[in-house]
Amino acid sequence: MRVVFLGAPGVGKGTQADRVSVQFGHPKISTGDILREAVRNQTSLGQQAKACMDAGKLVPDEVVIGIVKAKLAELVCAKGFLLDGFPRTVAQAEALNRLLEDAKVRLDQVVNVIVPRDELVKRLSGRRSCPTCQAVYHVDYRQPKRADVCDQCGGALMQRSDDRREAVETRLAVYEEQTAPLIAFYRARGILADIDGTGSIEEVYVRLMRVLPVRGSA
Ligand code: AP5
Numbered sequence: 001m002r003v004v005f006l007g008a009p010g011v012g013k014g015t016q017a018d019r020v021s022v023q024f025g026h027p028k029i030s031t032g033d034i035l036r037e038a039v040r041n042q043t044s045l046g047q048q049a050k051a052c053m054d055a056g057k058l059v060p061d062e063v064v065i066g067i068v069k070a071k072l073a074e075l076v077c078a079k080g081f082l083l084d085g086f087p088r089t090v091a092q093a094e095a096l097n098r099l100l101e102d103a104k105v106r107l108d109q110v111v112n113v114i115v116p117r118d119e120l121v122k123r124l125s126g127r128r129s130c131p132t133c134q135a136v137y138h139v140d141y142r143q144p145k146r147a148d149v150c151d152q153c154g155g156a157l158m159q160r161s162d163d164r165r166e167a168v169e170t171r172l173a174v175y176e177e178q179t180a181p182l183i184a185f186y187r188a189r190g191i192l193a194d195i196d197g198t199g200s201i202e203e204v205y206v207r208l209m210r211v212l213p214v215r216g217s218a
Contacts, residue, residue: 001026001080001213002105004087004096006182007113009171010120010127011197014136016113016208017084019201024214029071030084031064033134036160040131054161056170058088058178065095072099080108088179093186108213110186113197113204117172124168128157142201 001024005013014030021028035053038046045067049059058064068086075081087093100106115123126139128148132155137144144150148157162171186192193211197204 001082002100002108003080003212004083004107004110004186005085005113006110006179006186006192007197008115008117008120008175008179009168010124011113011115012123012201012204013084013113015142015201016204017082018136019205020208020212021082024080026080026082027075028082028084029068029075029086030134031059031067031086031088032084034067034071035059035064036131036134054167056162056167056174058174061089061091061095064088065092068092068096069099072103087182090181090185093182107191109211110182110192111208111211112183112186112192112194114194115197119198120172121168124163124171125165127160127163129160130155131158 003020003026005017007013014032017028017030020026035045035049039050039053040046045063048063052059064086068083072081083096087096096107123138123141126141128137128139128144129135130137130150130153133150133153135150135152136142137150137157144157149155150157161167183192195204195207195211
């Protein structure tokens with residue numbers, strides 16, 4: 001299955017894509033995770049991306065398209081992949097179309113996850129992440145077994161720098177302006193499925209299973 005997860009910051013794209021990836025064995029490509037790792041490792045990509053990310057703005061299209069191009073080249077022959085956080089602009093979506101056409105494969109589904117704004121702000125402000133293994137928690141909704149310690153690798157959990165209030169406001173505005181137009185872009189191509197992202201992580205996963213091109217139970 002080749003699937004794009006679309007939705008505003010904090011809708012739960014990464015949480016759901018991780019679970020699908022584990023359950024069905026499809027690799028997940030998260031441009032946010034790749035960029036954060038580059039920032040941590042202080043690579044030239046990380047140095048280019050850091051200021052944009054901290055401010056809640058998008059990293060330039062050509063930088064992100066380059067990252068995805070390299071990753072997809074490894075994956076197009078595989079059974080499938082899950083894209084989380086890409087594409088995020090119409091230019092990125094057009095570049096993705098070209099990459100897939102060149103590889104003679106097509107997207108099966110774009111899942112548009114929908115959550116009201118006040119809930120997004122709660123999810124983002126309470127999110128804690130493991131910088132070592134990228135696992136994601138929430139101070140109320142998804143608590144680790146030991147406070148501030150990652151269940152998976154024992155790393156110290158942190159708040160992302162772009163989950164501060166001002167950066168969250170910018171990210172939500174950038175989403176409306178630059179990413180929301182992709183809803184119409186993919187709806188016109190007949191591959192968009194809207195899902196309600198409210199409720200528990202499990203409830204959202206059950207809804208997701210109803211629209212993904214998979215057989216079998218969740
Ligand atoms: P990125 O990392 O992609 O951030 P985002 O799109 O803003 O999405 P988030 O990771 O914030 O949210 P999510 O929807 O994955 O939610 P999550 O599952 O974590 O990008 C970060 C930055 O990198 C961008 O701002 C930009 O600068 C740059 N960038 C990345 N890609 C780019 C691109 N293509 N082009 C240009 N720049 C790019 O869940 C959120 C919280 O809610 C968690 O705590 C989770 O535990 C909790 N939660 C999840 N589901 C539920 C539920 N059902 N109920 C209760 N809590 C829940």
